[in-house]
Amino acid sequence: MTIRNLFHLFHPNSVAVIGASDRLHSVGATVFNNLIAGGFAGDIFPVNLKHSTLAGRKVYSRVGKLPLAPDLAIICTPPESVPGLIRELGKCGTRAAVVLTAGLTVVTDRQGNSMQELMLAASKPYLLRILGPNCVGLLVPHMKLNASFAHVNAIPGKIAFVSQSGAMVTGILDWAKSRGIGFSKFISLGDGADVDFGDLLDYLAGDGETESILLYMEAITHARKFMSAARAAARSKPTIVIKAGRMSEGAKAASSHTGALAGSDEVYDAAIRRAGMIRVLSTEELFDAVETLARMRPLNGDRLAILTNGGGPGVIATDSLIEGGGRLAVLSRKSMENLERVLPPNWSHSNPVDIIGDAPGERYAQAMEILNQDPEVDATLLIHAPTAIVPSDDIARILSPVVRHSSRNVLSCWFGGDAVLDARRSFSQIGVPTYETPENAIRGFLQMVRYRRNQELLMQVPASIPKADLINRDSARNVIRLALSSGREMLSEPEAKTVLAAYGIPVVKTREVVTVDDAVQAAEAIGYPVALKILSPDVIHKSDVGGVALDLDTGQAVRLAGELMMLRLRELMPNARSTGFSVQSMARRPEGRELIIGVATDSLFGPVIMFGQGGIAVEVIKDHAIALPPLNQVLAEDLVWRTRIAKLLGGYRNRAPADMDAIYRTLVQISELIVDVPEIVELDINPLVADAGGVIALDARIRVQPAYPESVDRLAIRPYPSELEEWITWHAEQILLRPIRPEDGPAHLEFFHALTQEDVRNRFFVAMRELEASRLARLTQIDYDREMAFVAIRMRADRGAEMLGVSRCVADPDNISAEFAVTVRSDLKGQGLGTILMTKLIGYCHARELQQLVGETLCTNVNLLRLANRFGFSVKTSNDGSTVLLSLPLN
Known part of the structure; x- marks a missing residue:
């Protein structure tokens, strides 16, 4: 995982076009002309053996003849030439290239090595980053850089678009330009031989010019790298994905229900959801997403008011909203009274607010102001159908100042053709998301609602589920070891139940006989x-x-x-x-509901967990949802409530509600089992019977295979690293040093409240009385693949786990440098905890082979400065004298 040298790809001072040409409609000519026509201010060097000048510029016969090493090279020459060109560019100091050439995987040398393999081998010694091959190129509108053979240029904006399809690149570009929608980066990924989705998401997450990200995805190659980057990007910027290839040719053969049901697209869907991104399913939805991302502000809630001059469009919008899981705002009494005063007697008297077809612009403006001030409304959708009474552009002109100064999000649908074109254009120009149909408008609104809900899911702090008393790992491993040693993949039913029971899952009493x-x-x-x-x-x-x-x-x-x-x-x-x-x-559960919990192993994302309605017709009913492990309480709840049977688990008629906590606990225990035992490749509990008394597994199947060293990396999301837990003696008592967990939220909040305001300011650089839920979640729900936080825990009989101190580091995507912080509870300073936590952190960074530990603190933070000096950190005061930069080489 690396973003190294990607800066040269997106911010070059000079560009070489290798294969530049004057041949009409050739790639070399188009790219060269696009660079010039786009207005790129840096040096442009055409390279071609057959020309001396092109467009009045000197042409160089080869890379070695260039006056300087270009920051970026665009290669549009035959496949056989690409590896040599990359090697030559690397030698002269170029660190980024866009390879437009196709066919590099097909063309081979005499030894059978593909040109793509040779290209990557040539780039590696120089850390030269390659976009492509087989791509359209890239555009960076803020730099007036059009390094592509697209037919139109992009205008500056705040959306980054990344696509594996060249046709989607040109199609979206053309559509967006016609709507006045701009981009920060427009990237054709092509085959993604080097730079891939993970690299680009990491880069774009920290790109100040990008506020939202749009991906067109056909496939990814490195699941964990993608998931880590996607989770980081989606936490800070709305990220929308259209994933092609949703339909499968048929169910795959598998030895379990889960294996048959867990299709690859469902797994992609689970991964996208787990990362906090939004998935759209069609090109039309993608266009809506572009419109929404370009113009909509962050959404504070999901209650929508609809203002319309016609009942029909309002009803259509309402149907689409409810069907999509949205909420129609219930207007406050004050708003209803104010609307009564300004609207004619025959208005709708409810939301949607139908102000009647003859409404003049002033009536629209009055109603819009009332809705925008209603505390029960989070956003307003304006739907206007043209009439012969009042021109649509007059209404847009009167409404524009009201909408422009609104504190709430306003969306608009100018429903019609030529009669509303000017109105639609004027609203787009003032930054209002504008759609052609009510359904499109609702879809755009719901995309932002889903993003907000995904973020809320990421920010929830799960309840702690005690695990130590429930798990007998050795018992489970012994059963599996015995089966594998006898040459079996399938455990017998009693063996499978023994494994489940070892992880605290209730099973029906079973004996195996001959x-x-x-x-x-x-x-x-x-x-x-x-x-x-x-x-x-x-x-x-x-x-x-x-x-x-x-x-x-x-x-x-x-x-x-x-x-x-x-x-x-x-x-x-x-x-x-x-x-x-x-x-x-026989398990007598007359009110029991039959469920299925299963595990399958996806070829890309590794183990996935399924939950749904069980029984013998499970493949026919297909009521299930999928999630990636590891799971916690919050994620288990989300998995359950994405199925239809979840509603039947609640009480109805004379049936008592099922024990939902027991179901969630079972899902978390299955997740623990899969994390701990890499030999398990498929698992089914079907049925798992659930009622008010809990759950019990009536039947179980487990398929196992030998685990290899790389099996630890089979999970797309790195699980909690329990191997880093360590008990130490501190002042004659035992304390636990371990990685932080999502369940540590309450303890971390108590720890924060135990800090003095001076210590809070030293840690966060600002005064804070409370720790916001979003910040608390970011501190406790970390990606163990790229960041680490160690907590010192003291167990108290009366108070449970007590957090004494925290040390943390966040590694850059290149795994070269990590930024650190250490905080000790204010009343425990000077007792050696800081030294203990720093020692633990530095040992971890050494094990990760990081090269440098860096940090920044206020000049007044004397305790941290003293600690840093003890460990040999170099100290440098900032230019303004307010902060100190700390650095420790780890090699």
Whole structure:
């Protein structure tokens, strides 16, 4: 993961066009002309063997003849020439290139190496970054840089657009220019051989010219890199994704329900959601997203008021809003009274506010001002259909100052064609999101609502779920080790239940037997009634061969059921092996709801967790949702409530509500199991029966494979690193040094309140009386792949976990430098905690092979300065004398 040298890609002082030409409609000619026509102020060097001048500029025969090393090179020459050009550019000092050439993966040398492989090998010694190959190029409108062969230029704006499709690049560019929508960066990713989505998201997250990000995605290659970058970017900037390739040709073969149901697109959807981004499903929605991102301010709520001059469009908008999960604002009494005074008697008297088709501009303005001042309204949508009574552009002219000075978001829909073009244009010019239909307007509004909800989900602090007493890792691992040593991938049902029970998941009492006689004896021991199930490594779903019998209440019934199962197995699957039966007590749960919890392993994102409605018809019903581990309480709740069966888990009629906490806890325990045991590749609990008394697993399947060293990196999101926990002795008592957890929110808040105002100012550089929820979430919900925070915890019998101090560092995407901070509770200073926490942090940074630890503090923070001096930090005072820069080499 790196953003190294990407600055040269987006802010070059000089550009070389290798393959520049005057041949009409050629790529080399188009790029060269675009650079000149765009007004790029830096040096432009055309390179071509066949020309001496182009467009009045001197042409250089080769890279080595250039007067200086260009910051950026645009390559539009045949595939065979690209590796050599990259090597030559690297030698002369160029650090960024855009390779427009296609076909580099197809063309090979005599040894079978593709030109793309040779290109990457040539760039590596020089850290020369490559955009492409097979791309349209890039545009940086603020620099007047058009390093592309797009047919139109981009105008400056605050949206960054990144696309894997060249056609989407040119299509969006053309559409946006016709609407006056600008961009900060416009990037064609192409094949993404070097610079990929993760790199660009990291760069754009810190780009001051970019306020929102738009991605057109077909596939990603490095899941963890993408997830870390996406989570960081989406926390600070609205990030919208259109992911192509949603439809699968068919379900994949799998040994579990989860494996069959967890399609790759659903996994992408789960990843996008987990990162806090917004997904759109069509080009039309993408256009709406561009319009919304370009003009809409941050949204403070989801209550929408609709102001219209026609009932029909207002009803259409309302239907779209409710169907999309939005909320129609309930107007305050004061607003209703004010509207009564300014509107005709036959207005709608509700939201949508229909002010009647003959409304003059003044009526619109009065109603809009009232709605914009209503505390129950978060945003207002204006819908206007043209009439012959009042010209639409007159209404726009009168409304413009009202809308421009509104403290709330206003969206507009000028519903029609030529009659509303001027009105639509005038609203766009004052920065109002403007749409052609009510549905499009609602869709744009809901995109921002979804973004806000995703951010709220990221900021929630999960409740702590005790784990230590529930988990017997050795028991689970021993079962799996035994199965693998005997050459088996599928655990038997009793083995699978033993693994689940080891992680605190309630399972029905089950015994594994070989013969029918053994089954009768086991039933007698367990107690009737019992369930009997056939065991065979060749049978994926027992019910397919009649391999399940329930409510057997006598030994004779058990014997008959077992004999019939064997007959059916031989008849339906004559080659199937039988290893016996499982006998289990019948779980009497008359109000139980059948659920499924499962795990499948995606080829890109690794393990995924599924929750939904269970039973034998699970593939038909397809009521399920998917999430990426690791899960906590908040994420488990979100997973459950994305399914239809969630509503049935609440109480209805005479049924008591199911124990929701038990369901959430089970999901978190499954997540723990998957994180701890990399050998598990598929898992099904179906059914997991849930009622008011809790949950119980009636049937379970687990498939395992040998785990290899790289298995620790199989998760797309790095889990909590429990291996970094350490008990130490501090002043004759034991304290725990460990990475911070999302569940530490309440303890961290208490820690903050225990700091003096001077210490708060030293830590955050500003005076703060309270720690905002968003800041608290950012401090406790960290990405362990790129940042770390160690907390010193003291356990108190009366107060539980008590936070004594925190040390943290955030590494740059290049893993070269990390910025650090250390804070000790104000009443515990001078007792060695700062030294302990700094030692832990520096040891971690060494293990990560970081090269430098840096920090900044106020000159008045004498305690930190003294600590830094003890560890050998260099100290440099800032130019204004208010802060001190600290630096420690780690090599």
